[in-house]
Each structure stands twice: as C-alpha cells, then as structure tokens.
C-alpha cells in the first residue's frame with residue numbers, strides 16, 4: 265500500500281520488459297523484490313547510494329564504475345525499476361537465440377567502455393585507464409608498471425593516433441577476449 269502501489273507494473277509493462285530484456289516473469293519478480301528492498305525511502309527510484317548496498321557491487325573492485333555506468337542514462341541521478349532491469353539485463357549470459365537483446369556483446373562492450381570513460385566524452389584517455397587500473401590491481405604493482413601497462417594498452421588500441429581509445433578501438437582490442445564471461449555477474453542467484 266501507500267507509495268509502493270505506484271510501482272506496480274501494468275500487465276503490458278511486464279510484457280515489454282520481458283521482450284526487451286529476455287528475463288522471465290519469475291526473474292523480473294525477484295528483481296522487483298530486490299528493487300523495492302533497495303528502495304528504502306519508497307520513492308520508486310534508486311540513487312547511487314542504494315546501489316552500493318548490492319553486495320556483488322560492494323565487493324567488486326569495479327563496483328563504483330559499474331554504478332557510474334548504471335546512471336549514465338539517467339538525467340536526474342536516479343533510476344526507476346524499468347531502467348534498473350534494463351541495465352541488469354546486460355549482465356545476463358547470451359543465448360544463441362537472443363543476440364539482439366540488451367545483453368548482446370555490443371551492449372556489454374558499451375557498458376564496459378563507459379566504466380573506463382570517467383568523464384563521458386566517448387574516449388578513454390591514459391589517465392582514465394590508469395585510474396581504472398588502480399582500482400583493479402590494488403597495491404601490488406608499482407606506479408611505473410601501471411603507467412607502462414596504460415601506455416602499452418593505449419599504443420596497441422589506438423589506431424588513429426590521437427592517444428585516446430574510441431569505442432571502435434576499444435571493441436577491436438577486446439575482439440578476442442571473452443567479454444561475455446567477464447561481464448556476466450550472478451545477480452539472480
């Protein structure tokens with residue numbers, strides 16, 4: 265009752281979300297439960313601080329970047345249930361039959377790219393790469409080694425010579441890596 269009634273989805277909205285994300289009704293129900301339990305203030309939307317309560321994100325070294333990517337499509341710094349499900353759907357594993365859904369390789373790459381692109385200018389700079397490398401590797405690697413990894417990565421990926429990695433260059437670099445495996449997070453279990 266109360267505020268939460270405004271959150272209840274209409275039957276056609278369920279259908280649209282299922283179509284769009286490939287989640288089953290059961291999965292969407294569970295995510296809905298998750299959403300409402302994260303929505304402590306019953307506003308029907310989540311802010312960044314709500315996301316950091318998701319344990320999988322809290323312990324992920326890239327958690328902060330993932331949260332940033334979640335909100336990259338949000339204009340007011342909050343996301344509603346539908347946006348929440350759309351973003352989570354990018355972490356689903358891809359089945360052969362659903363390459364066009366939101367969890368397609370392209371969407372996952374886009375999402376990963378946004379994690380690195382801290383200032384949202386659609387290019388990854390050396391500084392941005394270094395900042396993310398810092399988060400990923402912790403303290404065991406020296407500043408110099410990190411800088412040389414960043415330099416080498418830029419050199420290998422940058423085909424047009426602007427010292428920045430565009431989305432196209434990013435995709436070409438990751439062509440051989442198993443991004444689907446790396447970007448599949450078990451939110452649902």
Ligand SMILES: [Ca+2]
Nearest residue numbers: 381383385387
């Ligand atoms: Ca950038």
Ligand SMILES: [Ca+2]
Nearest residue numbers: 422426428430
């Ligand atoms: Ca470039």
